[in-house]
Amino acid sequence: MPDTITLTPFARARLFPKQRRLNTIQDISPAEFVAYLNAHAPARVIDGYAPFCKLHVHRNWTSTRCLTVAISDDNRHLLRSGYEARSKDELPVLTRWFEGLTAPVADYLVVILYSRAQMEKEGEPIDADWGIVGCLATTEPEEIPMAPITMMRNALGVAEGGSDVPLDRAAYQRSVAYWERHANWRVVTPAAGS
Incomplete structure (x- = not known):
């Protein structure tokens, strides 16, 4: 029997927020997303940053847009922090993020999974073999390097929102090289009454 996958509350809030935005998963509900992942084998499986982490690469079957945009002289003025x-x-x-631009539709969704044992260790028990903790929308079937601050948070431990990985x-250094040249993007929401 193949391993089972479920959506963690942490990922649900980030990938499927109550107020839907263009920079989150598009066209499907959380239940449909999980059902698809359980019914379709990934095109590729990548080992994650620790033994408890796997990345399942799927061709994008939605209109979800790329997570990051390359920084250029033409868009640098749109960076915010x-x-x-x-x-x-x-x-x-x-x-740091971009405001005022929209990323292209992604070619791939790279689903980040943590094992049941790791989810238990982090105080978020799951009823499946793997828990979805994130999803990277990319142009290539590759992992986007984890942000440097996320690596530091992981090293700080579970008490600070990390995973206890040194x-x-x-x-x-690879992460810094990538994130110096790329940034996430956000949709600007008009202020109430405008």
């Missing part, structure tokens, strides 16, 4: 936390339990960290200096 601020301190933000991914959840109410995490400390805010400095984050910092890998070489992986960190």
Whole structure:
């Protein structure tokens, strides 16, 4: 019997927020997303940053857009930054993103999975073999390097929203090289009454 996959509350809030946005998963419900992943074998499986992490690469079957955009002289003026936390339990960290542009539709969805044992360790037990903790929308069937601050948070441990995986200096340098040249993007929501 193939391994089973479920959606974690952490990923549900980020991939399928209550107020849907163009920079999240499109065209399907959380239940349909999980059903698709359980019914279709990935085109490729990539080992993650630790033994408990796997990445399943699927051709994009939705209109979900790429997670990141390359920084250029033409769009650099659209970069914004601020301190933000991914959840109410995490400390805010400095984050950078584009406002005022829209990324192209992704060719691939790279689904990030954590094992049942790791989800239990992090205090989020699941009723499947693997829990979805994220999804990277990309142009290539490859992983986008984890952001440097995420690597640091992981090294800080579960109490700080991480995974207890020590910092890998070489992986960190590869991450910095990527994220110096790319940024996430957001849809600007008009202020109330405008």
